[in-house]
Amino acid sequence: MNRVPAFTLLEVLVSLLLLAIVGGLVFVVLQTLAEGTGTAGTAAVAARDRLWLEQALRADLERADRLSLGPQGSIELANDTARWTYRFTPDSALRQADGVPAGGWAVPGITVAHVPVRPGMALLAELTLEMGGAPQQRLVLVKHYDRATPARETLAHGHTDPY
Numbered sequence: 001m002n003r004v005p006a007f008t009l010l011e012v013l014v015s016l017l018l019l020a021i022v023g024g025l026v027f028v029v030l031q032t033l034a035e036g037t038g039t040a041g042t043a044a045v046a047a048r049d050r051l052w053l054e055q056a057l058r059a060d061l062e063r064a065d066r067l068s069l070g071p072q073g074s075i076e077l078a079n080d081t082a083r084w085t086y087r088f089t090p091d092s093a094l095r096q097a098d099g100v101p102a103g104g105w106a107v108p109g110i111t112v113a114h115v116p117v118r119p120g121m122a123l124l125a126e127l128t129l130e131m132g133g134a135p136q137q138r139l140v141l142v143k144h145y146d147r148a149t150p151a152r153e154t155l156a157h158g159h160t161d162p163y
Contacts, residue, residue: 045106046106046107049105049106049107050105050107050131050137050139052103052105053093053105053107054139056095056103057075057086057129057139057141058141060077060084060095061077061141063077063079063082064077064078064079064084065078065079065080066078066079069112070085070087072087073088073111073112074086074087074088074112075112082097082098083097083098083099084096084097084102085099088110088111088112090108090109091106091108091109092104092105092106092107092108093105093107093110107131108131109130109131110129110130110131111129111130112128112129112130128140128141129141
């Protein structure tokens with residue numbers, strides 16, 4: 001009797017079982033990697049938005065010669081030719097330039113503190129932003145004015161700084 005070389009049914013079932021186990025492990029590993037990539041991508045987008053917000057605020061603060069808090073914790077920056085307004089919602093920051101929307105960032109939990117003048121430092125305005133989320137960050141922007149700047153910084157107590 002001639003025997004034909006072939007696999008037995010038991011050998012085929014064992015190989016299919018091993019293939020299913022390896023396939024299940026690969027699926028779990030790939031799913032974990034995909035979730036980690038999504039989390040890292042979300043963190044990267046949040047960091048990018050915080051950086052863009054900081055850069056826009058720094059640029060506008062540099063050009064501005066007046067800084068004040070507006071309604072509901074908004075920030076108003078102005079000079080003789082332009083005005084910038086930053087409004088903060090619970091999950092984003094919105095920028096307007098001369099009343100026209102000019103940017104928005106998904107930066108959650110921003111609270112604003114403004115110290116127009118420190119005692120003995122009449123040529124200084126400080127703006128502090130507390131940014132929520134994880135990790136929580138504090139952004140402190142300081143505007144130094146020189147003596148050549150016209151005396152038009154309006155203080156929180158309602159008069160113009162006399163220098």
